[in-house]
Amino acid sequence: MLDVCLLGCGGMMPLPKRWLTSLLTRYNGSSLLIDCGEGTQIAMKEAGMSSNPIDTICFTHYHGDHIAGLPGLLLGMGNSDRTDPVVMIGPKGLSHVVNSLRVIAQELPFDIIYKEITKEEEEFFEHGYHIRAFRVRHNVTCYGYVIDIPRAGKFDVEAAKSQNIPIVAWNPLQKGQTIEIDGITYTPDMVMGPDRRGIKVTYCTDTRPCESIVKNAKASDIFICEGMYGDKEKFPDAKKKKHMMFTEAAKLARDAEVDELWLTHFSPSLVNGRQYMKEVRSIFPRAHLGKDGKFVELNFIDEE
Numbered sequence: 357m358l359d360v361c362l363l364g365c366g367g368m369m370p371l372p373k374r375w376l377t378s379l380l381t382r383y384n385g386s387s388l389l390i391d392c393g394e395g396t397q398i399a400m401k402e403a404g405m406s407s408n409p410i411d412t413i414c415f416t417h418y419h420g421d422h423i424a425g426l427p428g429l430l431l432g433m434g435n436s437d438r439t440d441p442v443v444m445i446g447p448k449g450l451s452h453v454v455n456s457l458r459v460i461a462q463e464l465p466f467d468i469i470y471k472e473i474t475k476e477e478e479e480f481f482e483h484g485y486h487i488r489a490f491r492v493r494h495n496v497t498c499y500g501y502v503i504d505i506p507r508a509g510k511f512d513v514e515a516a517k518s519q520n521i522p523i524v525a526w527n528p529l530q531k532g533q534t535i536e537i538d539g540i541t542y543t544p545d546m547v548m549g550p551d552r553r554g555i556k557v558t559y560c561t562d563t564r565p566c567e568s569i570v571k572n573a574k575a576s577d578i579f580i581c582e583g584m585y586g587d588k589e590k591f592p593d594a595k596k597k598k599h600m601m602f603t604e605a606a607k608l609a610r611d612a613e614v615d616e617l618w619l620t621h622f623s624p625s626l627v628n629g630r631q632y633m634k635e636v637r638s639i640f641p642r643a644h645l646g647k648d649g650k651f652v653e654l655n656f657i658d659e660e
């Protein structure tokens with residue numbers, strides 16, 4: 357139902373065999389990209405993904421390792437004859453930053469619609485995605501994102517019959533529409549059960565641990581979180597550069613009661629992340645090291 361692909365898992369600079377951190381999701385024919393560092397286009401091709409269906413691009417912040425790949429990506433999308441507009445979401449300054457980068461990608465066959473985040477938390481609805489941006493703690497303004505695919509409640513046939521709701525109204529009501537027939541108004545709440553559990557993915561980098569992450573990542577199916585360093589000796593660096601240790605990400609995953617943690621945004625100095633995973637899993641057992649192209653298809657949980 358929702359495809360999730362971690363295109364890359366590196367921080368600061370792309371390395372051979374480690375692209376910069378970026379996430380691509382696919383839902384109902386519409387793709388969403390979060391962050392676009394140098395090489396994201398290639399990472400996408402290596403993962404067997406296409407850039408053409410990307411309708412929405414979200415940016416966590418404007419450090420080069422999260423946005424330098426954008427002009428090339430836009431040119432690539434233009435060359436593949438895309439004409440539908442692309443929505444971009446990011447912290448204040450979005451249109452200025454993107455337009456500066458677009459000096460080398462001015463002629464595009466599609467429009468760009470800018471949606472700047474100005475509050476601590478902000479919600480957007482794009483192509484069936486319910487997107488929530490939440491402020492985190494980096495050395496520049498930075499946001500994490502919750503990608504939610506909501507799921508409506510079940511249609512109650514007995515309730516529809518007992519209230520004499522005409523059959524022509526059933527389908528619109530099921531789609532959440534209010535409908536009027538012969539002067540009588542029918543609303544979805546008359547026949548729809550409570551909302552069911554949807555699909556929730558949280559992506560969060562670059563930041564120190566903070567309460568807003570636990571709150572927003574709560575009960576995510578997948579929590580993709582930065583873990584810049586594994587080695588304890590790097591803790592002063594993590595604090596100074598406003599990044600996180602593997603174990604700090606694990607504590608957030610535990611506190612947010614997520615299903616799974618994927619670590620990402622590794623320091624170029626991190627060579628063998630596996631050696632730290634035993635300690636990480638002692639804090640949060642369902643923790644995984646991110647890797648380029650890590651992919652999962654998430655489905656709605658059948659509640660029957």
Ligand SMILES: [Zn+2]
Pocket residue numbers: 367368419421422562621
């Ligand atoms: Zn970064």
Ligand SMILES: [Zn+2]
Pocket residue numbers: 417419494562
């Ligand atoms: Zn950064």
